[in-house]
Amino acid sequence: xxxxxxxxxxxxxxxxxxxxxxxQPASAKWSDRWKIATLAPDGVGWARQIKAIVIxxxxxxxxxxxxxxxxxxxxxxxxxxxxxxxxxxQLQGAGLSGQGTKLAVPEMSVVELPFLFNNYDExxxxxxxxxxxxxxxxxxxxxxxxxxIDQDFDRLYAVGSPLETLQDYAxxxxxxxxxxxxxxxxxxxxxxxxxxxxxxxxSTLRQGIGNAIIAPAAWVVGTQLYNVLHHVSPxxxxxxxxxxxxxxxRWGTMPQEYQKNYHDRRPAVMDEFSRxxxxxxxxxxxxxxxxxxxxxxxxxxxxxxxxxxxLPLWEEMAGDVYPMHLLKELLGHxxxxxxx
Numbered sequence: 001x002x003x004x005x006x007x008x009x010x011x012x013x014x015x016x017x018x019x020x021x022x023x024q025p026a027s028a029k030w031s032d033r034w035k036i037a038t039l040a041p042d043g044v045g046w047a048r049q050i051k052a053i054v055i056x057x058x059x060x061x062x063x064x065x066x067x068x069x070x071x072x073x074x075x076x077x078x079x080x081x082x083x084x085x086x087x088x089x090q091l092q093g094a095g096l097s098g099q100g101t102k103l104a105v106p107e108m109s110v111v112e113l114p115f116l117f118n119n120y121d122e123x124x125x126x127x128x129x130x131x132x133x134x135x136x137x138x139x140x141x142x143x144x145x146x147x148x149i150d151q152d153f154d155r156l157y158a159v160g161s162p163l164e165t166l167q168d169y170a171x172x173x174x175x176x177x178x179x180x181x182x183x184x185x186x187x188x189x190x191x192x193x194x195x196x197x198x199x200x201x202x203s204t205l206r207q208g209i210g211n212a213i214i215a216p217a218a219w220v221v222g223t224q225l226y227n228v229l230h231h232v233s234p235x236x237x238x239x240x241x242x243x244x245x246x247x248x249x250r251w252g253t254m255p256q257e258y259q260k261n262y263h264d265r266r267p268a269v270m271d272e273f274s275r276x277x278x279x280x281x282x283x284x285x286x287x288x289x290x291x292x293x294x295x296x297x298x299x300x301x302x303x304x305x306x307x308x309x310x311l312p313l314w315e316e317m318a319g320d321v322y323p324m325h326l327l328k329e330l331l332g333h334x335x336x337x338x339x340x
Contacts, residue, residue, distance in 0.1 A: 030255050031065040037076035038095030045280030047072055049273045057269045061261035078199055079103055092250045098151040098240030099198055102179050107137045108241060110322040110330055114185045114310040117239045122337060129333045144251035149273045151240035152216030152281045157229040159211040162296040172212040175201050181317055188309050217285040226288040231296040
C-alpha cells in the first residue's frame with residue numbers, strides 16, 4: 001500500500017512538473033539570431049539610426065532573446081545580392097535602399113512617382129494610411145516590414161549643365177539605375193538615359209560616360225561625388241522610400257507575443273528613424289552647397305511644364321510596375337489629406 005501511494009505521489013509530481021513546463025509562454029523558450037546586411041557604411045546616419053533605434057527596439061520587445069548581426073557598407077554585396085541571400089536563408093534580413101525596395105516589394109514603386117508628394121507631411125500621412133496595405137503586399141512577396149523609412153526626396157545633380165531651362169534637361173546624359181519609372185522620367189525630359197547599376201554609378205560619372213543623376217543627398221556626400229558634380233536642381237523629383245525587412249519565414253518563427261510587441265512599437269520606430277534621417281539629409285545637402293555645389297533653380301514656368309509632362313506617367317506605369325488600384329488608393333488618400 002505504501003509503495004502504491006508513493007507511486008501515485010511520484011506521478012502527481014511528474015504531472016505537475018510537466019504542466020509547469022508546458023504552461024510557460026513560448027517566448028520563454030524561443031531565441032534567434034538574425035544576420036542582416038545593408039549598403040550603409042558603419043558610422044553614417046542610416047547606420048547610426050539602425051544601431052540607436054531599430055536594434056534596441058527589437059531587442060527590448062523580444063526580452064533580449066533576439067540577437068542581430070549587421071554587415072555594413074556593402075560587404076555582402078548590393079541590394080540585389082541581399083534579396084538572393086535572403087531567399088536561401090544566408091541572410092535573414094536587409095536594410096534596403098530605394099532601389100532594393102523596388103526589387104523586394106515591386107508594388108512600392110507607386111510611391112516613387114515623379115512629383116507625387118509635395119512634402120514629408122504627405123509622405124507620413126500615406127504611411128499612416130497604407131502601412132497595413134504594404135504589409136500585406138510585402139508578406140505576399142515573402143517579407144515582413146520591420147520599418148518603412150526614407151531614402152530622401154531625391155534631386156537631380158549634373159556636371160556642367162546648370163539645369164535651368166528645358167533645353168538643359170534635354171541635353172544631359174543621366175545615369176539610370178532606379179528602374180523603369182526613372183528611365184521614363186528622363187525620356188519625358190527629353191534626355192537619353194545611360195543604364196548602370198548603383199555600384200557602377202560613381203565611376204561612370206567620374207569617367208564622363210554620364211553627366212547627371214537623380215540621387216539622395218547623403219549618397220552624393222558618401223560617394224564624394226560633390227567633387228565631380230557642379231549643379232543641382234532644387235526640385236524634389238521623387239520621394240524614395242527605404243525599408244528594413246526580414247523574411248516572412250524567419251519572422252513567423254517569432255512568438256506571437258513578440259510579434260505583437262513589435263507591431264505596437266513600430267510606428268514610433270519609423271517616426272524616430274525617419275525624423276533623424278531627414279535631418280541628416282538636410283545637413284548633407286547644405287554641406288554640399290557650402291562646399292561649392294550650385295543650385296540651379298528653373299523658372300516657375302519651366303517647373304510647371306516639367307510637372308505637367310510627368311503626370312501622364314503615373315497611369316502609364318500602372319499595370320506594368322504597380323497595380324492601378326494601388327495608385328487610386330494612394331491618390332485618394334492624398335486628395336483627402338490635401339482637402340483638409
